[in-house]
Amino acid sequence: DVKVTQSSRYLVKRTGEKVFLECVQDMDHENMFWYRQDPGLGLRLIYFSYDVKMKEKGDIPEGYSVSREKKERFSLILESASTNQTSMYLCASSRRGVSEAFFGQGTRLTVV
Amino acid sequence: ILNVEQSPQSLHVQEGDSTNFTCSFPSSNFYALHWYRWETAKSPEALFVMTLNGDEKKKGRISATLNTKEGYSYLYIKGSQPEDSATYLCAFIGYNNNDMRFGAGTRLTVKP
Numbered sequence: 567d568v569k570v571t572q573s574s575r576y577l578v579k580r581t582g583e584k585v586f587l588e589c590v591q592d593m594d595h596e597n598m599f600w601y602r603q604d605p606g607l608g609l610r611l612i613y614f615s616y617d618v619k620m621k622e623k624g625d626i627p628e629g630y631s632v633s634r635e636k637k638e639r640f641s642l643i644l645e646s647a648s649t650n651q652t653s654m655y656l657c658a659s660s661r662r663g664v665s666e667a668f669f670g671q672g673t674r675l676t677v678v
Numbered sequence: 679i680l681n682v683e684q685s686p687q688s689l690h691v692q693e694g695d696s697t698n699f700t701c702s703f704p705s706s707n708f709y710a711l712h713w714y715r716w717e718t719a720k721s722p723e724a725l726f727v728m729t730l731n732g733d734e735k736k737k738g739r740i741s742a743t744l745n746t747k748e749g750y751s752y753l754y755i756k757g758s759q760p761e762d763s764a765t766y767l768c769a770f771i772g773y774n775n776n777d778m779r780f781g782a783g784t785r786l787t788v789k790p
Contacts, residue, residue, distance in 0.1 A: 597776045600779075606687070607782055608684075608780050608781055609783075611719065614777050614778070616776045637733075654690075658722075663776075664709060664771060666712060666724035666727050667769070668721075669721035669723075
């Protein structure tokens with residue numbers, strides 16, 4: 567059974583804190599993605615990675631960074647959390663090319 | 679920002695109705711289009727991966743068509759059932775890289 571696992575289901579952090587969201591996949595996929603989902607806006611791409619140590623900005627990278635030191639793990643970092651980063655964060659992975667993506671269960675982050 | 683648009687934003691139908699919704703995307707740089715179903719409290723799951731102009735795919739009562747020249751895809755559900763209630767997302771994959779960008783989704787509610 568394929569699996570994409572996000573480290574936390576729910577997270578509450580304070581404004582200004584550094585926040586790490588972890589995502590691990592067990593399918594040896596090359597591509598990994600981070601999205602945020604807000605009502606009415608669908609899934610917006612924050613960053614993606616197509617190989618170890620490679621990263622590309624998506625549509626809304628401001629305030630975020632990522633790390634991919636190992637193929638199976640893709641971390642999203644909020645350098646200094648702000649209330650407008652309160653959202654649902656979804657990680658996904660896929661094989662290089664046209665293959666479907668597999669998603670984690672999501673992390674609902676609240677920044678207070 | 680690459681524009682992937684879905685319409686309508688939401689749809690309420692009666693059990694047994696047939697329905698369809700639209701995904702429009704840039705016609706240039708096309709590599710693939712995905713359809714996903716996202717049920718409440720679950721992760722998005724792939725319905726179809728479509729790559730060729732004129733592609734038609736079917737899974738049970740759900741089918742999809744693809745027109746890459748004009749940049750749209752239709753998803754059809756025949757004889758909607760309450761268990762079809764979900765948000766349906768389309769994702770555009772461009773030729774140059776591996777990023778995957780979603781539309782805002784169509785939220786379908788099927789009333790018994």
